[in-house]
Amino acid sequence: MKNIFYIFVTVVLISCVSKSAKPETVLQLDSNKTTLIEEIQFLKDSGYPLSxxxxxxxxxxxxxxxxENKVLYKTLIKASSKIRMLSVHIEDNxxxxxxxxxxxxxxxxxxxxxxxxxxNREPIPPIVEDGRSFDDSLNGINFRYNDGNLSEVACYYHFDPCDEKILLTPAGEIQKVIKEKNTCKKGCGNLIFFRAPGSYKIADNKVRVRKEPxxxxxxxxxxxxDTPIEVIADAEVYxxxxxxxxxxxxxxxxxxxEGYVYGAFLRAPAEPDVVAIREKAEEWKKKNGWKRK
Incomplete structure (x- = not known):
């Protein structure tokens, strides 16, 4: 098991929804379960199963x-009751x-x-002489929130923002699009370890349903x-x-x-509609002349 200090050198966040725009509640709890705390319910609404x-x-x-440990991933939740802070780390096994x-x-x-x-975090080689130091950096898509409202969607590579950063208003409108100096050398992807059974929506256009995973x-x-679709189970095929x-x-x-859809092309209730946000960002860029700011 990895050093807990390493696991929590940084805390994490994901898309949440304001009281005025709550997500569809489609990943239902078992009827005999009590109400979960907001943080855990958010994780479940993001498509991550928890024991x-x-x-x-x-x-x-x-x-x-x-x-807890699963075949493909392990989850660690760390809570501090004094200030009600909770961090969740899900790592590839x-x-x-x-x-x-x-x-x-x-x-x-x-x-x-x-x-x-x-x-998302990813360790980047090479390993230096001491055998322990490496670039354990942010990579791919990153979501930040302000008072529970999505406020920033950005791409990262080696801790630095790359390609573009989209800033949103509390109402979900585009506030500004910032063109970054760096290019995302690995693209701006998402990391999806598992999809819990439940009702989802297709996250992009022309998403293929295949016979096998x-x-x-x-x-x-x-x-x-936005086509509704039912996930029966995670195929556990990476x-x-x-x-x-x-x-x-x-x-x-x-x-x-029955068929299979790649996990990154399924959108759970608590996950941001990245495609729609990027479409709005393109409209904003055309309207504002895409200036570097």
Missing amino acids: KELELDSFPSRSRAYE KPFLVYPQIGRSKNFSFDKGKILEVY STKSEIITELNK EEVFPHYGTWGKVKLGDGT
């Missing part, structure tokens, strides 16, 4: 950490680096029940953005579909046909 031990229905009375054994991770951070940030498998059909990293979800279509 009963991690499904907290009350905030811990003292600082403590919870941990297939290390990206052999030594030290470090994998990609997705991080969430909360403050007093509200989401603050959601980001592989980009080489036969295509059953194509679905457009694949990198540039610029994303993740597993496939086993889905059921409206006519009962």
